[in-house]
Amino acid sequence: xxxxxxxxxxxxxxxxxxxxxxxxxxxxxxxxxxxxxxxxxxxxxxxxxxxxxxxxxxxxxxxxxxxxxxxxxxxxxxxxxxxxxxxxxxxxxxxxxxxxxxxxxxxxxxxxxxxxxxxxxxxxxxxxxxxxxxxxxxxxxxxxxxxxxxxxxxxxxxxxxxxxxxxxxxxxxxxxxxxxxxxxxxxxxxxxxxxxxxxxxxxxxxxxxxxxxx
Amino acid sequence: xxxxxxxxxxxxxxxxxxxxxxxxxxxxxxxxxxxxxxxxxxxxxxxxxxxxxxxxxxxxxxxxxxxxxxxxxxxxxxxxxxxxxxxxxxxxxxxxxxxxxxxxxxxxxxxxxxxxxxxxxxxxxxxxxxxxxxxxxxxxxxxxxxxxxxxxxxxxxxxxxxxxxxxxxxxxxxxxxxxxxxxxxxxxxxxxxxxxxxxxxxxxxxxxxxxxxx
DNA sequence: ACCTGAACACCGTTCAAGT
DNA sequence: ACCTGAACACCGTTCAAGT
Numbered sequence: 001x002x003x004x005x006x007x008x009x010x011x012x013x014x015x016x017x018x019x020x021x022x023x024x025x026x027x028x029x030x031x032x033x034x035x036x037x038x039x040x041x042x043x044x045x046x047x048x049x050x051x052x053x054x055x056x057x058x059x060x061x062x063x064x065x066x067x068x069x070x071x072x073x074x075x076x077x078x079x080x081x082x083x084x085x086x087x088x089x090x091x092x093x094x095x096x097x098x099x100x101x102x103x104x105x106x107x108x109x110x111x112x113x114x115x116x117x118x119x120x121x122x123x124x125x126x127x128x129x130x131x132x133x134x135x136x137x138x139x140x141x142x143x144x145x146x147x148x149x150x151x152x153x154x155x156x157x158x159x160x161x162x163x164x165x166x167x168x169x170x171x172x173x174x175x176x177x178x179x180x181x182x183x184x185x186x187x188x189x190x191x192x193x194x195x196x197x198x199x200x201x202x203x204x205x206x207x208x209x210x211x212x213x214x
Numbered sequence: 215x216x217x218x219x220x221x222x223x224x225x226x227x228x229x230x231x232x233x234x235x236x237x238x239x240x241x242x243x244x245x246x247x248x249x250x251x252x253x254x255x256x257x258x259x260x261x262x263x264x265x266x267x268x269x270x271x272x273x274x275x276x277x278x279x280x281x282x283x284x285x286x287x288x289x290x291x292x293x294x295x296x297x298x299x300x301x302x303x304x305x306x307x308x309x310x311x312x313x314x315x316x317x318x319x320x321x322x323x324x325x326x327x328x329x330x331x332x333x334x335x336x337x338x339x340x341x342x343x344x345x346x347x348x349x350x351x352x353x354x355x356x357x358x359x360x361x362x363x364x365x366x367x368x369x370x371x372x373x374x375x376x377x378x379x380x381x382x383x384x385x386x387x388x389x390x391x392x393x394x395x396x397x398x399x400x401x402x403x404x405x406x407x408x409x410x411x412x413x414x415x416x417x418x419x420x421x422x423x424x425x426x427x428x
Numbered sequence: 429a430c431c432t433g434a435a436c437a438c439c440g441t442t443c444a445a446g447t
Numbered sequence: 448a449c450c451t452g453a454a455c456a457c458c459g460t461t462c463a464a465g466t
Binding site: 047 | 458460461
């Protein structure tokens, strides 16, 4: 940037505008021109706040991370882990078209550390050896982000509509296991319950490795 | 499309060209013009094979999935699960700039079912109740894809370079847990081992829920 | 310190036309 | 059945200029 003080409030305003545009219209609609118009500026004025659109997207990761609430530090470490996970998934549901930037871009922001820090704290309090805390945090956040992104990107399937007919187009020779399972695959899915089940398993695994409160 | 027979070979050729361009130059370099030039066609000729660039990207998901090898159906269910997971991660390392399309786009392709089918088969053979097979497959593939995408997108950090100085810029008040952990966070990470550890845990969990071979 | 306007080299895509 | 060329409405970004 090579720039002196710049108006931080205005920068936040620009990022919120970008987020708004991405949520109605999709990420593709989030052009510099559209963002500029949303805040009443020429597209070129944005280059006073961000060196490029790519840098703006990096900051947008931080803007989305701000929407993940921090857990109550007084709570049990289990409660803190659950609160972080549920808060992140809730943010994904709130910003379904933008959330995937979290998995697609290298995270090199203070905001990322702000969100990771309570996870480190909870894992230490669970008694995880210090040299293994970062690895557990990666497991935990990979599950949470992976699940949330899969949900909102539609990778898990949009309510299984049409799944049955697609399955039958290929036949039991190509898809033996699908056909053995049959109509069980068309059952509705309780995504909340599935997420909570995964979380419960993870917390149990942390508990098993931990040696009790530090 | 509203189109009769079209040259399937040519379509594969186009998708391979697109993959090649994305890998050297990044996804942003994968323009219709660039893809056309790579196969010796006008950009407009591509619209005879794909209705839009978006549809081309959907097919590209299938093209990447083709790179995930199918496991030996004679092997133990554990071996089959491991083979699928390692094969998918290997594909991510082979196509680091393209692989994230798998998590970002709804998957509605026969190729996706082709990859999922052996997972269903392995989970059934592990004794997972039929109505829970799809859920387990989602857990498993979320871990594998989430980990692989995080690795290649740099979300896990590029060898922790600069982590220390960024940590110290924020101080122990904002990042208490980071500072309690201190230099342990700068230790090098064995990604292969971390992936294998996660896999081992997942397989153990499947085994615990399963009731033995069907 | 912050913003604009014109311009450049690109995009994806439509349309009419060619063989 | 397959492909081209010109054109349209967009992009991100540079540069010189304005206050």
